[in-house]
Amino acid sequence: MTAAGEGFTAADDGLHPVSGNFYETETFWFSFFVPERNIGAWVYVSARQNAGTTSGGLWLWDHTGSAPWEVPFFEGFSHLKPPRYENGVLTSPTGATITVVEPAMEYTLRYDDRDRITADLHFRGLERPVPLRSGSPPYPVASHYDQTGHVTGTVVLDGEHIDVDCYAMRDRSWGPRTERGYHRVGYTWLADPQLSLLTYSAPTDDSDDIHSGYVRRGRDVVAVRGGHRKVGRHPQRGWIDSLDVTAVDENGTEITVTGRARSRLILPGSTNICINTLLEFDVDGRTVYGEDQDVWPIKEFRLLARTV
Numbered sequence: 001m002t003a004a005g006e007g008f009t010a011a012d013d014g015l016h017p018v019s020g021n022f023y024e025t026e027t028f029w030f031s032f033f034v035p036e037r038n039i040g041a042w043v044y045v046s047a048r049q050n051a052g053t054t055s056g057g058l059w060l061w062d063h064t065g066s067a068p069w070e071v072p073f074f075e076g077f078s079h080l081k082p083p084r085y086e087n088g089v090l091t092s093p094t095g096a097t098i099t100v101v102e103p104a105m106e107y108t109l110r111y112d113d114r115d116r117i118t119a120d121l122h123f124r125g126l127e128r129p130v131p132l133r134s135g136s137p138p139y140p141v142a143s144h145y146d147q148t149g150h151v152t153g154t155v156v157l158d159g160e161h162i163d164v165d166c167y168a169m170r171d172r173s174w175g176p177r178t179e180r181g182y183h184r185v186g187y188t189w190l191a192d193p194q195l196s197l198l199t200y201s202a203p204t205d206d207s208d209d210i211h212s213g214y215v216r217r218g219r220d221v222v223a224v225r226g227g228h229r230k231v232g233r234h235p236q237r238g239w240i241d242s243l244d245v246t247a248v249d250e251n252g253t254e255i256t257v258t259g260r261a262r263s264r265l266i267l268p269g270s271t272n273i274c275i276n277t278l279l280e281f282d283v284d285g286r287t288v289y290g291e292d293q294d295v296w297p298i299k300e301f302r303l304l305a306r307t308v
Contacts, residue, residue: 142175
């Protein structure tokens with residue numbers, strides 16, 4: 001799989017033609033971190049061309065809080081005008097501007113909320129975009145690509161300059177996506193110049209079964225075929241405090257990493273929540289940062305929070 005992602009073309013950096021499905025959705029996601037300050041952040045754009053709307057924004061969290069109203073910055077829109085894509089530049093009414101420098105590999109990212117925050121960032125991919133295996137959850141009927149990269153730049157929040165220099169994940173997806181019917185999903189990744197690891201997992205009684213993902217070692221990218229994600233949860237809040245991941249790639253090579261939570265954000269959806277956790281992983285004695293997205297239907301997490 002050393003040539004992973006060859007299916008992602010320059011045209012895939014822009015908006016795609018849509019079917020007649022009202023729920024056609026196109027997403028642009030970039031994460032970034034400042035680990036020494038326990039800061040995690042997302043810039044997210046979700047366009048529904050048939051509905052004529054854009055949602056998303058920028059959220060930035062640290063160890064001082066986990067709810068949207070507690071974190072240093074949270075701005076999430078749900079019903080803005082459609083974005084524009086012209087000459088390699090996506091301009092979103094959320095405040096995000098994504099510019100293609102090199103198709104599939106290099107981008108500049110700017111966010112301006114007109115009030116408290118600006119972000120000027122540069123993303124350079126560590127591997128070409130890797131497709132989610134066809135038919136795999138959570139997007140079995142959509143096109144979905146993941147990619148880790150080196151993110152550098154500056155955020156200015158309430159006048160304070162915050163330097164960014166990290167290895168983080170972005171993704172791209174397009175296809176039908178509704179706001180009902182979410183199931184539990186574990187989306188765990190970590191990255192540095194030597195290694196990228198991404199796993200998708202589904203819950204079981206003892207630990208979560210990994211069903212897809214990929215691992216990059218140097219320049220070689222290999223699909224993940226299985227493994228387990230074992231979660232240590234907070235005894236009162238139910239969110240992730242620790243994480244053990246063992247993944248097996250298509251060559252039969254096993255990798256085991258252990259992570260501890262540094263900070264988190266509870267991101268609410270219509271019928272689900274996504275708890276985004278910044279994690280510090282131990283990889284054979286080396287510290288590598290990453291994130292876990294712990295997705296739950298709200299009704300199920302409500303029951304979990306009552307029993308832990």
